[in-house]
Amino acid sequence: QQQVKQSPQSLIVQKGGISIINCAYENTAFDYFPWYQQFPGKGPALLIAIRPDVSEKKEGRFTISFNKSAKQFSLHIMDSQPGDSATYFCAASMGNFNKFYFGSGTKLNVKP
């Protein structure tokens, strides 16, 4: 059973556009929701993370929107750039950080 469901599987966006990736979870015990960015040949790297006590967190062009009642969270990339082309993973964990459950990934291609 997949703990975190991610969509879409792939996404093509024009340069300057907005990229939106969505994730959903079932376990209400999750209280830490990070997004990771992975470039080919590299390991994933933390992009931005949120806790459920806030509905939105913004860091530069990257924003996480969190809907606790719907058990959904999403990543918005504003003014998408070709350098943002990568695979993005959402994840969820409980406070003890013993396990991180990752979504299946979204391959983003930003066209110049």
Add this chain to the structure above:
Amino acid sequence: DSGVTQTPKHLITATGQRVTLRCSPRSGDLSVYWYQQSLDQGLQFLIHYYNGEERAKGNILERFSAQQFPDLHSELNLSSLELGDSALYFCASSVGVPGELFFGEGSRLTVL
């Protein structure tokens, strides 16, 4: 560079064989996580060690085992290898709180 070192980077072996993957965490990080990433798949959690002690297990096969040594490096042992074990194996380390994972560049295992 995340500071997490994984060796070997590439490994080709035959079915039925046994291999050992090694991970050196970032200096000071007590937690080591192992993940499996198959082709076009997400990151499947295998196991988590904290300061030498197993903290959590995911869908890790009985043919797989891991340990964390007193110097905090970790090894993932894969035995009786099958074709389906071909994947990228990632190690990640963390100081624990607030939970950011630092991933190595992975060990690509090919079973022929």
